[in-house]
Amino acid sequence: MNRADDPHLDVGAYVLHALPAGEEAAFENHLASCPPCRLEAERLSRAAAWLAAAETSAPSADLRRRVLDQIATVRQVRSVAFASRRRRRRQRSVKLALAASLTAAVALGGVAWWQHSEADTAREQTAEARAGYREVADLLAAPDATISTEELARGGTGSVVASRARGRAAFIGAGLPPLGDDRAYELWYVEPSGQYRPAGLLSAAGGRQAHILDGRLDGATAVCVTAEPSGGSRRPTTDPLGIIDVPA
Amino acid sequence: MDRGTGAQREGDTQGRGGTTDDPRLNQLLIRTADGDEQAFAGVYDALADTVMGLASRVVQDKAQAEEVTQDVMVEVWRTADRFHPMRGAARSWVLTLAHRRAVDRVRSVAAGRARELRAAVREQERSFDTVAEEVEVREEQRVVFRCLAGLSHELRLPLVLAYYEGLTYAEVAEALSTPAGTIKSRMRQGLQRLHDCLEAGS
Numbered sequence: 001m002n003r004a005d006d007p008h009l010d011v012g013a014y015v016l017h018a019l020p021a022g023e024e025a026a027f028e029n030h031l032a033s034c035p036p037c038r039l040e041a042e043r044l045s046r047a048a049a050w051l052a053a054a055e056t057s058a059p060s061a062d063l064r065r066r067v068l069d070q071i072a073t074v075r076q077v078r079s080v081a082f083a084s085r086r087r088r089r090r091q092r093s094v095k096l097a098l099a100a101s102l103t104a105a106v107a108l109g110g111v112a113w114w115q116h117s118e119a120d121t122a123r124e125q126t127a128e129a130r131a132g133y134r135e136v137a138d139l140l141a142a143p144d145a146t147i148s149t150e151e152l153a154r155g156g157t158g159s160v161v162a163s164r165a166r167g168r169a170a171f172i173g174a175g176l177p178p179l180g181d182d183r184a185y186e187l188w189y190v191e192p193s194g195q196y197r198p199a200g201l202l203s204a205a206g207g208r209q210a211h212i213l214d215g216r217l218d219g220a221t222a223v224c225v226t227a228e229p230s231g232g233s234r235r236p237t238t239d240p241l242g243i244i245d246v247p248a
Numbered sequence: 249m250d251r252g253t254g255a256q257r258e259g260d261t262q263g264r265g266g267t268t269d270d271p272r273l274n275q276l277l278i279r280t281a282d283g284d285e286q287a288f289a290g291v292y293d294a295l296a297d298t299v300m301g302l303a304s305r306v307v308q309d310k311a312q313a314e315e316v317t318q319d320v321m322v323e324v325w326r327t328a329d330r331f332h333p334m335r336g337a338a339r340s341w342v343l344t345l346a347h348r349r350a351v352d353r354v355r356s357v358a359a360g361r362a363r364e365l366r367a368a369v370r371e372q373e374r375s376f377d378t379v380a381e382e383v384e385v386r387e388e389q390r391v392v393f394r395c396l397a398g399l400s401h402e403l404r405l406p407l408v409l410a411y412y413e414g415l416t417y418a419e420v421a422e423a424l425s426t427p428a429g430t431i432k433s434r435m436r437q438g439l440q441r442l443h444d445c446l447e448a449g450s
Contacts, residue, residue: 009429012436013417017351018410020418042336044436047443049340050395051411052347053388055301059317064292067318068285071325076283078329192278193271194333222334243334 008037015044035153035242078248135212136170139163152176152225152242156206160223160244167216169199169246171223176206179227186228187213188236189220190243196224201232222246270294270339277338281328288325295339296321299346305412306350316353320346351414395445403438406431 007030013019014027031037139145142163149159156175162168171187179185185202197220199213213223222245226236273294279287299320303313324342331341396404405424409415417435421428 009432009436012434012439013410013432015439016407016410016417016435017348018415018417018420018435020416043443044439045344046336046340047439047446048347048411049337049343050388050392050442050446051407052298052302052343054392054412055305055389056297057301057304057313058297059300059314063314063318064289064296067292067321068289070318070322071285071288074322074326076281076325076329077327190334192333194274221332224334240334245332248329 008034008040011037011040012044015041015048033151035151039153039239136161136172136210139166139168139170139212142166146247148244148246150242150244153239154227154241158223158225158242158244160246162217162223162246164217164248167218169213169217169220169223170210171199171202171213171225172208172210173202173206173225174208176202176209178206179204182230183227184230184232185209185241186226186232186236187211188224188226189213189215189217190222190224192219192221196236198232198234199223201228204230217246220246221248270337273338274333277324277328277331277341278333280325281331288328291324291338291342292321295342298339298343302343302346303350303353306347306414307353312353313350316346316350320349323349347411354414391446395442398445399438399441403434403441406434407438407442410435 007027010019010023010027010030014024014031017024019027031041140147140161142165144165145161145163147159147161149157151157152173155177156173159172159174161170161172169189173185176185181204184204185206187199187202188196189199191197197215199215200211202209202211222243224236224243225241226238227241228237273291276287276290276294280291296317300313300317303316303320304310307313307316320342323345327345331338396408399407406417406420409420409423410417415423417431418428420426421431424431
């Protein structure tokens with residue numbers, strides 16, 4: 001289990017900032033594609049932050065004034081939360097690829113392209129789902145549409161198409177593992193306060209699914225996916241399978 | 249090191265420190281990201297003493313620790329937009345940043361300190377014992393020390409050397425004459441045990 005080449009092994013040293021710069025960068029690369037590792041890193045970071053509580057020491061009284069003076073002249077960074085430059089590049093290329101696919105989908109008559117690769121499940125697609133794809137294509141046509149993609153903790157990927165101008169967002173899942181009969185995928189808007197707002201259910205069948213999120217995007221900063229009892233929950237009852245940032 | 253008597257440490261008054269998801273502090277940091285200077289002052293008041301305590305412990309010099317504290321607080325202002333409440337509490341976010349800054353500071357000034365490592369090991373064990381024996385510590389300190397003390401020596405030392413002394417895993421491995429892979433594994437395991445102990449309600 002402690003094989004030297006197991007990249008997960010580095011998570012403790014990473015959280016303690018005890019990896020040399022090159023290895024730290026390599027591990028961050030790994031984190032970008034390993035949602036379970038990110039969850040573990042977040043969990044261990046909480047523990048590490050406790051170590052900071054071991055001692056407190058009041059800085060001199062005028063440090064507060066100096067800091068407050070200084071920030072008045074420091075410009076704040078506005079960025080997509082947590083997106084590294086590399087990941088933004090990846091998102092752009094995903095966006096291009098998806099946009100091309102959707103253009104093709106529209107050209108081919110909408111649903112056809114999506115089902116091309118899923119011929120076996122095509123018959124199971126409901127009319128509702130077909131309408132969903134058309135709405136997604138429509139949303140992607142919005143001038144300010146963005147696409148963000150994350151790999152999900154138990155396999156598959158989730159993409160969120162969002163348009164702040166239209167106040168709408170859509171979720172496209174690909175390769176979602178099937179859940180048991182008594183479960184369903186549930187989507188959530190993540191509010192700036194950190195609270196979750198239910199945004200609809202996806203079938204437990206998994207695979208490829210597209211869904212226009214229920215309700216308005218409003219100020220939501222991310223879309224989250226969890227597995228819930230079928231019928232859905234009012235609050236997430238399980239750990240997120242993925243959290244997909246929506247650019248501001 | 250004094251214990252920080254600042255009357256304004258509002259966010260710091262709960263007995264539990266690093267893991268408490270303090271919604272008020274989260275809100276202050278979110279408002280900071282929107283350019284709210286008053287909210288930022290609230291973040292400063294809640295965490296300056298803890299950031300300064302950590303920086304002092306790592307850099308071992310009050311003047312430098314103040315510089316680190318100032319850098320960290322300005323960085324909090326500058327990058328508050330990257331804070332994501334889903335991914336942990338504001339307090340944890342700020343303290344992670346502070347720890348990185350403080351450690352980078354000692355790394356930049358302490359090249360070639362490998363021969364001091366063994367001294368660092370002895371010093372850490374001594375200071376751990378001393379502080380653990382102190383009677384008058386705050387509740388959250390008591391919790392941290394109790395959980396640290398609950399770890400075996402093998403798991404505790406790598407954590408303490410990396411976190412408080414700013415050693416890399418390779419330096420820890422050298423100081424303890426233990427293979428690097430073993431040290432990495434102990435760091436992960438030690439943090440996990442610490443997490444379980446702290447979350448257990450302490």
